[in-house]
Amino acid sequence: MKELLTGNEAIARGAYEFGVRVAAAYPGTPSTEILENLVNYPGVYAQWSPNEKVALEVGLGAAIGGARTLVTMKHVGVNVAADPLFTLAYTGVNAGLVLVSADDPGMHSSQNEQDNRNYAKFAKIPVLEPSNSQEAKDMVGLGLEMSEQFDTPVMLRTTTRVNHSQSFVEIGERIDDTAKPYVKNSRKYVMVPAHARGRHVVVEERRGKLAEYAESCPVNRIEWADRKIGIIASGIIYEYVKEVIPEASILKLGMTFPLPEKLIREFAAQVEELYVIEELEPFLEDQVRLMGIEITGKQLFPRIGEVSQKIIAEKILAVTGHRDLVNQSILAAGAAEEKDVQIPVRPPVMCPGCPHRGVFYTISQLKMIVTGDIGCYTLGSLPPLEAMDTCICMGASVGAALGMEKAHPEMHGKVVAVIGDSTFMHSGITGLLDVAYNRGATTTIILDNSTTAMTGHQDHAATGKTLSKEITNQVDLVALVKALGINQVQIVDAFDLKKLKTIISEEAAADEPSVIIVKRPCALLIKERTAPYTIDENCINCKKCMKLGCPALSVQGDAVVVNTALCTGCGLCSQLCPSGALKKEGEGNE
């Protein structure tokens, strides 16, 4: 039976079929849906961890304990998990462990576009790159087998186009008997220097064995066709090449570290023109060049962003002596070009009724320096709120605010860190500990919307629910913050602008560190709407309400109008209205 699955659904299916029993992750686009799907299969324990480092630690415990394991994260999550990863590469596993690194070339929903194949090389573990959903599923199985055969974690590196594209997948049965007994082996699993020195030798030997294996690995293959053009490709690029140069010979690499040197030499020797096409870093190209093989790659193709079919066609056509092999219809002019009209951009926005809006309005009015963080609230950096000065990585807001304060003591009272509840759980806690420990006076605002909103509403340790929606221990944010050494903690309603302004001003000015927890659930989680606001003849056209950047408010002609289909009735606009013209529908029609 065949089913149309996204890459993420296929990876979850693969984990189920190939006997994965434990899975852990922190949500991150484009990887999130893997665990959201996997949790629905029987016989698999799947969980959200507070961050990627913990997820991999849970995973390595499960694998060493004897369960086939899947750990998933977005590319930058691997930065967080790098510490356990590099030493897990030394210890090896017991039952198989596959780490999914979902990279995001083009940064559809990320803060950078690092190429995580480099991590595999750095940690000396094998990496597999699927081109479509069927391969994504199959490579979970292959990865688990390789992991057990070579006693190593295996990286399955996907990109957004593979994670979020649907294609057909053959559905199979689950292999159930994958459990292995746990055997104590401290020389293998306790990485004190004396043991680790021995394990490093094993790692280097393993690298050689993996390179040998790569030559016959079933996902590395040559598709011979016209030998005038030869292309080395992996991942989604393979599919693009099949569209653009259907007659070219292709060396399709499913395993991209270590590389099959003999296979590459065999291919290179028999083609007239040799190209390597890859997104981001010249990962394959550099290794091929080190073999002493002349190849054309990054001198044609960009290191920045995604590679498209159009780019492949244009770049190959520019240099090839065999233009007839390129499917030039891909470059055919379309029906219409709209160059002579300015098309307004449509950036993502905070939703109507978003509980973050009032906070960012307040701190923009107070003209504060805002160290920001990763989540929907990063949208607070955009006009008209423009209330963010930095956004670097998960959890960076709190430490950054302390650093600002240490750099310029006179900036005290002007700097505020803003972080969401899920991000605070992920890696904000340690930053706040540093503020308390090193006697900062920083104010940290925790935007508690009771969910991980940006990635599509996942639970976390402070929501009181698990991935499988079971009720669990719920972190008491106030008690947690106090335990870290912050004595000044206040809770404010996200829709109370007056109180927000008073408390943020007071706490920022105070000489001791403080935390303000701003509470309201994400607007998208609220199923029952309150009545929308309407605007009456008392409006004096001052447009103060427009400073909120609410999509439910717009100016038509010269008058402000409320889109009552979008308005959730949060009432922020009416709090700013000096003439009382904004009223809740059905109230105060005097």
Next chain:
Amino acid sequence: MSNGKVTNILIVGVGGQGTILASRILSYLALEEGHDVKVSEIHGMAQRGGSVVTQVRMGEKVYSPLISEGQADVILAFERLEALRWVHYLKKDGTIIINDQAIDPVPVILGLQEYPSGIIDRIKGKVPDTIAVNALQIAEECGNAKASNVVLMGVLARKMGFGKEKCIRALEAKVPAKFLELNKNAFEKGWNVQV
């Protein structure tokens, strides 16, 4: 849809307009016809009221899930400005179906940029096969503004020559039971739009 060739359909709109259901129905139909299908969607940040695009490719054998500029056989635009933004993806002699609805993006709401006027006439001037539909109004007549996506599917399905019975089966498979009657009605109205 001719044999051996791949048909490219681009579905564009604004986050929250229900473009995903349209792509689900299309891929169901392609499956019924025995075609290979690939569908590409972008999730994440763009969902927060941003511009969203779904690509559906179907045919005997489909490699890439992505459509190149100037290669879409059909564009189904859920909003006027998005039609304008993506029309350069349409191939010569392609069809564009436009929901005649405007949703102001933030730069327009803030008065920083103007919502371009006369979009449909502008596109009609370049694309002879332009079909403008007031799907929102038709959906409201059916009792729910949210069914405008299925109204548009009705227009698209007839234009592309999918059988009506198959489309109804696709709806039955992809729409929750309690909204089925509403959506069948919306599809029927879309199917019967004079183009």
